Amino acid sequence: MVNNFGFPHRWACCFLAAGLWISVPATRAESAKDVGQTIASSGASGIPACASCHGAKGEGMAAAGFPYLAGQGAAYLVLQLQGFASGERSNPIMAPIAKGLSAEQIKAVASYYSALPAPFNTKALSRLVDTYPQKDAVGAWLASRGDWGHDIPACFQCHGPGAVGVGEHFPALAGLSANYIQEQLIAWQEKKRAPGPQALMGDIAGRMSKVQISAVASYLSKLPESAPTAIEPKGAKQ
Known part of the structure; x- marks a missing residue:
């Protein structure tokens, strides 16, 4: 007999017994979080770490004109990175960085920063x-x-x-x-x-x-x- 997922029931039982059925989504979610944190703290594929300009906790560097990212909406951050990449938002520093990030990486780093506490009361x-x-x-x-x-x-x-x-x-x-x-x-x-x-x-x-x-x-x-x-x-x- 085949279940709604297209697997024979005997294989479904094996997946459940091994804990694989429910661990796959969790692993993917954890992986996305790790990707975002890695880009923020260490950079990726020739892309400098976000922290080098925006601070270790996403608090920004106001004196140098670099805005804080911590606590900003993920959708907003995604749109800004997409804008830098497309040229809709002009910035000589951010343009090459945004262009070097994949769509998945952009979503991951935006999600990471949005989950951090905002740097104000x-x-x-x-x-x-x-x-x-x-x-x-x-x-x-x-x-x-x-x-x-x-x-x-x-x-x-x-x-x-x-x-x-x-x-x-x-x-x-x-x-x-x-x-x-x-x-x-x-x-x-x-x-x-x-x-x-x-x-x-x-x-x-x-x-x-x-x-x-x-x-x-x-x-x-x-x-x-x-x-x-x-x-x-x-x-x-x-």
Whole structure:
């Protein structure tokens, strides 16, 4: 008799007895995890280790402009690596690295970094949803309230309270270097980086002034230290 998997029952029993039936998926999952960790810490096939620029724990090197990867959504990281490889996102360092990785390797290293703890205090940053910055604090206001007169939504609206990231496609921004954030916003303005889901960032960055870009980049880079502490008053309007 043949079971639903196409094996005679006697062979199915042998697989189960040997523990092979249930160990194959586990082995594959473990292998993918190992591949991701190896690429991150040691590199692969002439590809340098991610850790050499992004830190041993994926915490990044803000002073050098290398963003943290730890805790970012796997789907987001996959899209960025694919973008570097295709040229949709321009970067002379990352382009050859991404091109040298297979699709499986990209998924593995993205999954590895997404599982690492983010390098910031999520609870402390999330409390920013209850704060109300002064309107002349341009960066803080844009991040938490936006500029609806110019159709610019608040960063926190998509990237979460305190810019801690939301889901797989909206990355955390808190604590990224000001230069890195500014460079990305300018790249979207100049169409040197793919605009992302629903072309959101291309449209938003295109409506931002140089002053706004500089201010919000500076504010986000200093979170949570630069966070306003005043609680929003009842009935306050944007």
